[in-house]
Amino acid sequence: MHFLQGVMIALHSIRANKLRSFLTLLGVAIGVLTVVAVVAVIDGMNRYVAELFSSMGSSTFIVDKFGVITSQDEFFKALKRKDLTVDDLRALRKSCDLCDLIGGGTPPLDLPVKYRNDYISNCIVKGITSNYVEITDLDLDYGRSFSPEDDERNRALAVVGPDVAENLFPGLDPIGRDIKIGGYYFRIIGVGERRGSFIGINQDNWAVIPLSAYGKYFGAKETITIFARAKRPNLLQQAQDQVRLVLRARRHLKYNDPDDFSIMTSESYLSLYRNLTSMAFLVMIIISSVALVVAGIVIMNIMLVAVTERTREIGIRKAVGAKRRDILWQFLVESATITLCGGLIGIILGQLIAHSVSSLTSLPATMKLWSVVLAILVTSSAGVIFGIYPALKAARLDPIEALRYE
Amino acid sequence: MLIKTVDLWKTYTVGTETIHAVQGVSVEIEKGEYVAIMGPSGSGKSTLMNLIGCLDSPTRGEYHLNGRRVSAMSDDELAYIRNKEIGFVFQTFNLLPRASALHNVELPLIYNGTSSGERIRKAKEALKTVDLEDRMTHRPNELSGGQRQRVALARALVNNPALILADEPTGNLDTATGAEIMELFGRLHREGNTIIIVTHERDIAIYADRIFYLRDGKVEKEEDVRHIKNSGN
Numbered sequence: 001m002h003f004l005q006g007v008m009i010a011l012h013s014i015r016a017n018k019l020r021s022f023l024t025l026l027g028v029a030i031g032v033l034t035v036v037a038v039v040a041v042i043d044g045m046n047r048y049v050a051e052l053f054s055s056m057g058s059s060t061f062i063v064d065k066f067g068v069i070t071s072q073d074e075f076f077k078a079l080k081r082k083d084l085t086v087d088d089l090r091a092l093r094k095s096c097d098l099c100d101l102i103g104g105g106t107p108p109l110d111l112p113v114k115y116r117n118d119y120i121s122n123c124i125v126k127g128i129t130s131n132y133v134e135i136t137d138l139d140l141d142y143g144r145s146f147s148p149e150d151d152e153r154n155r156a157l158a159v160v161g162p163d164v165a166e167n168l169f170p171g172l173d174p175i176g177r178d179i180k181i182g183g184y185y186f187r188i189i190g191v192g193e194r195r196g197s198f199i200g201i202n203q204d205n206w207a208v209i210p211l212s213a214y215g216k217y218f219g220a221k222e223t224i225t226i227f228a229r230a231k232r233p234n235l236l237q238q239a240q241d242q243v244r245l246v247l248r249a250r251r252h253l254k255y256n257d258p259d260d261f262s263i264m265t266s267e268s269y270l271s272l273y274r275n276l277t278s279m280a281f282l283v284m285i286i287i288s289s290v291a292l293v294v295a296g297i298v299i300m301n302i303m304l305v306a307v308t309e310r311t312r313e314i315g316i317r318k319a320v321g322a323k324r325r326d327i328l329w330q331f332l333v334e335s336a337t338i339t340l341c342g343g344l345i346g347i348i349l350g351q352l353i354a355h356s357v358s359s360l361t362s363l364p365a366t367m368k369l370w371s372v373v374l375a376i377l378v379t380s381s382a383g384v385i386f387g388i389y390p391a392l393k394a395a396r397l398d399p400i401e402a403l404r405y406e
Numbered sequence: 407m408l409i410k411t412v413d414l415w416k417t418y419t420v421g422t423e424t425i426h427a428v429q430g431v432s433v434e435i436e437k438g439e440y441v442a443i444m445g446p447s448g449s450g451k452s453t454l455m456n457l458i459g460c461l462d463s464p465t466r467g468e469y470h471l472n473g474r475r476v477s478a479m480s481d482d483e484l485a486y487i488r489n490k491e492i493g494f495v496f497q498t499f500n501l502l503p504r505a506s507a508l509h510n511v512e513l514p515l516i517y518n519g520t521s522s523g524e525r526i527r528k529a530k531e532a533l534k535t536v537d538l539e540d541r542m543t544h545r546p547n548e549l550s551g552g553q554r555q556r557v558a559l560a561r562a563l564v565n566n567p568a569l570i571l572a573d574e575p576t577g578n579l580d581t582a583t584g585a586e587i588m589e590l591f592g593r594l595h596r597e598g599n600t601i602i603i604v605t606h607e608r609d610i611a612i613y614a615d616r617i618f619y620l621r622d623g624k625v626e627k628e629e630d631v632r633h634i635k636n637s638g639n
Contacts, residue, residue, distance in 0.1 A: 316500045316501075317513065319488060320489060320513050320561065321490070323481075323485045325482075399461050400456050400462055403496070
């Protein structure tokens with residue numbers, strides 16, 4: 001029997017048993033959809049994070065008191081380290097000739113933000129140097145950012161996020177108005193661009209003030225994070241070494257003492273992220289694949305029903321000359337066709353889900369070609385594997401018994 | 407010689423009991439003959455028909471069909487013989503319920519690699535032989551019993567087999583329709599086809615030229631009934 005004939009017979013019987021075929025199709029589609037959607041979301045997450053770090057620039061590195069903490073012990077040890085201070089920042093600016101940009105910022109501070117009687121809750125306040133904006137992707141919607149002069153003169157200025165501007169000054173121009181941060185007045189000079197939220201975290205509710213002003217009004221209580229950019233990407237390693245040397249000297253570390261600060265690049269953040277998440281993602285994919293196995297069992301069950309129900313048909317076909325392999329082929333093609341159709345539907349639905357995820361959140365969830373290919377391969381082979389037993393059962397039927405079957 | 411069986415035996419084991427359904431049957435049937443196999447239920451006529459129809463292999467003995475020794479063939483070889491040499495007509499018609507008459511008639515051709523155009527041409531021709539060319543697109547449940555049996559006959563004919571084997575072909579039909587079908591068998595015989603009919607009714611058996619009476623798995627007697635038919639006319 002010809003290959004196409006097998007497909008024709010299979011398609012014919014799929015059409016003839018619409019409801020059953022639909023239910024099987026649905027089972028497979030849901031299985032595939034789960035896997036495809038999970039892979040798409042995971043991939044979107046990975047790409048989002050990669051983009052986040054790459055916006056930092058490949059020649060930029062971050063000096064931080066804590067670095068990456070993975071245990072409580074490490075945290076308490078790191079807590080005893082010396083803070084990074086504005087003096088450290090100044091020293092680095094003076095002696096690191098391999099960097100063309102050195103700036104810094106405080107960690108998020110818990111300071112109340114008020115305008116007259118209105119106040120903003122959960123607002124993230126940071127003190128930053130004027131060049132901070134060049135290193136991070138702080139884009140302004142309107143107004144201006146801090147100038148080096150603002151920084152030097154400890155000017156009480158602020159750049160605020162769009163949520164702050166809208167909540168405190170609905171319908172009004174916030175530029176030039178004085179808001180109270182931590183009890184002191186700061187004049188708004190710029191408003192940041194809207195960034196939306198990422199995994200439920202609002203990214204538009206913030207205010208930044210010059211690092212020097214922060215020191216002046218609130219005292220340099222907090223350790224700062226220092227950003228530095230190597231003059232050229234190929235100088236990244238040397239620039240890091242230079243910064244390390246300066247800081248070690250300032251902290252009077254002996255030659256065999258470990259660094260009591262950490263230096264991270266976007267690459268090292270990214271590889272850390274990958275280490276932390278790859279296993280979790282693998283487990284997510286494996287768990288979602290369980291749906292595929294369930295779909296396979298559904299196929300097997302349905303095909304067994306089909307064989308029993310069509311015993312007579314098998315008898316007729318055998319009586320007029322169908323060989324074992326003709327019958328085997330017919331049922332295999334049928335289960336493979338159903339699963340493949342289900343797989344395609346699942347891929348389309350998975351794509352729709354991925355699209356709606358990326359349009360509802362800032363996750364760039366996208367369909368990966370490999371996940372589509374994998375889904376098709378897995379489902380069609382599931383169709384064949386789970387279809388083999390029913391098909392063999394059909395092929396081995398005795399024609400006399402089958403013809404007598406009621 | 408189209409059919410030659412030599413001491414054919416078929417033995418079943420049901421539980422602990424051994425049943426000898428066919429016990430040493432030796433028959434010879436020439437090409438172009440019209441033969442009936444008659445016997446009460448339990449006489450082994452169905453088993454004999456399955457053996458002659460290559461649906462089953464004998465426990466012992468030899469069976470030659472159209473010059474081939476089919477008694478020692480494998481399942482797939484038997485399938486090939488069924489496709490090439492035998493056209494079946496069953497009491498319960500055994501048509502594919504969801505397929506059109508045309509597709510049902512096409513079925514044997516699907517399993518010997520006939521091209522689709524040729525299949526449709528031959529199937530239409532076979533349906534024309536049984537006067538059903540205007541019912542090609544109908545499904546079995548849209549046809550009367552007699553029409554269904556004629557579709558089954560067309561399917562049996564389509565591959566131009568050496569032998570048409572009918573098992574109680576009128577068993578599910580009323581007398582008038584049964585007679586029509588038997589007329590059709592008669593016509594096909596006159597056109598040169600070899601026909602074997604298995605039945606328990608003498609009224610049906612006498613349409614044939616020769617009757618084998620089967621009892622307890624053995625051929626009890628053989629009767630030439632051509633004179634009855636001729637006198638009936």
